[in-house]
Each structure stands twice: as structure tokens, then as C-alpha cells.
Ligand SMILES: NC(=O)c1ccc[n+]([C@@H]2O[C@H](COP(=O)([O-])OP(=O)(O)OC[C@H]3O[C@@H](n4cnc5c(N)ncnc54)[C@H](O)[C@@H]3O)[C@@H](O)[C@H]2O)c1
């Protein structure tokens with residue numbers, strides 16, 4: 001391992017102190033920082049593309065949003081991500097600050113376990129043209145604004161029509177994203193080692209229209225039928241795009257994955273119990 005990239009939640013003084021300590025403890029490593037952190041530390045400012053190309057491992061200092069940001073920064077590269085929780089929930093950033101240095105030592109010694117997380121490839125098509133193409137760790141959300149009317153979402157799997165959801169929106173989530181917005185919309189919790197896509201309407205007007213768990217290799221298409229103004233596509237809660245009637249959102253499993261460094265002694269269900277307050281065993 002030569003290059004460690006640190007991605008930190010913005011404006012977080014503790015992250016700045018920890019990043020400096022990581023560099024101090026590992027003088028033989030090249031330690032680089034994301035743009036905002038590099039500015040705070042007075043380290044060289046390096047473009048995201050170069051950070052992604054050079055990273056052998058990534059330390060995330062923040063919450064789930066920061067981890068999603070780091071995964072997006074890496075693009076298609078699958079390098080181990082050590083997620084250290086400086087956020088509020090930290091569902092994916094499960095490593096505590098106290099554990100950071102021992103876990104980092106383990107990773108540098110090649111002694112670590114990685115959870116390989118599925119990503120979705122998402123395309124927004126308008127009039128047959130691809131407007132947006134992106135990779136997603138959590139979810140693709142089609143949703144209406146506060147005052148917009150209920151919209152029609154014509155949905156198919158591998159070209160086979162499923163239904164037209166009359167709903168506030170539709171969520172397409174990965175197993176990782178199953179514990180995020182999808183869960184709030186009534187979707188199932190899916191173990192991250194199961195590859196699938198969870199399709200969930202948001203506040204569907206038909207009571208039998210519930211979440212569907214779809215094999216990951218199937219192509220799901222949602223076409224916005226109504227000329228509803230004020231409808232948006234949100235990718236991983238990070239980027240938003242305005243939608244028009246006729247727009248088609250297409251998702252399928254990405255060939256790329258995200259590697260989260262995990263404590264092999266802490267099961268996914270332990271995290272559920274702790275973070276979602278299900279109580280002790
Ligand atoms: N009603 C909702 O539940 C709702 C609404 C909008 C967005 N979201 C989620 O927020 C995500 C983006 O997260 P953010 O932290 O950048 O924004 P944020 O700060 O608005 O986060 C929303 C909450 O979701 C949690 N979260 C994020 N990913 C998670 C995951 N995979 N499992 C469990 N909890 C998770 C975060 O820790 C935070 O508490 C989106 O991908 C979407 O799933 C949820």
C-alpha cells in the first residue's frame with residue numbers, strides 16, 4: 001500500500017485533527033485528502049479524478065453521507081474503504097474513532113475483511129438520448145416536490161410491464177440502501193450479501209402495490225407518464241435532476257462494487273440492533 005486518501009465530512013474540526021494524526025503515524029505512506037480537507041490542512045489540493053486513480057485505500061471520517069460521497073469520488077475503483085463514524089447515525093461508517101488506528105494498521109498489514117457491496121448503474125433517458133449516467137451505492141429516487149400532484153410511473157422489468165404506480169414517487173434501492181429511504185417507504189431490510197434491487201413506490205394510491213425484490217441482473221425501467229412539473233431524480237441523496245413527462249429511468253446492477261472494511265466479529269444484525277435500537281440480544 002502506497003497511497004491513502006482521506007475523505008472527511010466538511011467543516012468538522014475533529015476530522016482535521018485525525019487526518020493530521022494519520023499522516024504523522026504513517027510517515028512512509030503518501031496521505032492525500034479531499035479538496036475541503038486539504039484546504040483545512042494546507043495540504044496539496046488534488047483533483048478528485050487523481051485522488052480516485054491514486055487511492056490504494058480510503059479512510060472516511062464522517063457519516064453515511066460522507067461515505068457515499070467517497071464511494072462516488074472513487075467512481076468505478078474498488079479499493080478498501082475504512083468508514084469511521086463522526087456523523088449521527090453512521091450505519092455504514094461503523095468503525096469508531098477509538099478503533100481507527102488499530103483498524104488502519106490491520107489494513108496496512110493486509111489483515112482485513114471487506115464487505116463487497118453491490119452498486120446500481122442508472123441512466124436517465126429523454127427522447128432516446130442518455131442525459132445522465134451514474135453509479136449508485138444507496139438509491140435512485142424519483143419523487144415529486146411538495147406541491148406537485150400525484151404522478152404516474154410506468155414500470156417494467158426486462159421489458160415486461162409491472163404496473164403504473166400512481167404515487168408520490170418510486171425508489172430503486174440496493175441492499176445497502178435497503179436500510180435508508182427504502183426502509184421508510186415500507187421496503188424490506190436486505191442482507192448486504194444478497195444482490196438484488198428493491199423497487200418501492202412512495203405512498204402508492206393502491207394499497208396492494210408494495211415493494212418488490214428483483215434479481216440484480218434484471219433491467220428495471222420507470223417512465224414518468226404524467227406531464228407533472230416539479231418531479232426530481234435524486235441519486236444517493238447527493239445529486240438532483242429535474243424530470244419531464246416521458247423521461248425514462250433505467251437501472252441494472254453495475255459491474256463495479258464498493259469494498260467496505262468490516263469488523264468480521266460484528267454481524268450485520270448486530271449493527272441493525274445497535275443503530276436501529278432493536279435492543280440487546
Ligand atoms: N425519509 C427518508 O428516510 C429519507 C429521505 C431522503 C433521503 N434519505 C436517504 O438519505 C440517503 C443519503 O444519506 P445522507 O447521509 O447523505 O443524507 P442525510 O444526512 O439526509 O441522511 C438521511 C439519514 O439516512 C441515513 N442513511 C444513509 N444511508 C444509509 C444506509 N445505507 N443505511 C441506513 N441509514 C442510512 C443517514 O445516516 C441519515 O441519518 C439517501 O440515499 C436516502 O436513502 C432518506
Ligand SMILES: Nc1ncnc2c1ncn2[C@@H]1O[C@H](COP(=O)(O)OP(=O)(O)OP(=O)(O)O)[C@@H](O)[C@H]1O
Nearest residue numbers: 008009010034062063064065066069087088089090
Ligand atoms: N468531503 C465532502 N465533500 C462534499 N460533501 C461532503 C463531504 N463530506 C460530506 N459531504 C456531504 O455532507 C453531508 C453531511 O455528511 P454526513 O451525512 O456524513 O453527516 P451526518 O448527517 O452527520 O451523518 P449521518 O449521515 O451518518 O447521519 C452529506 O450530504 C455528504 O454528502
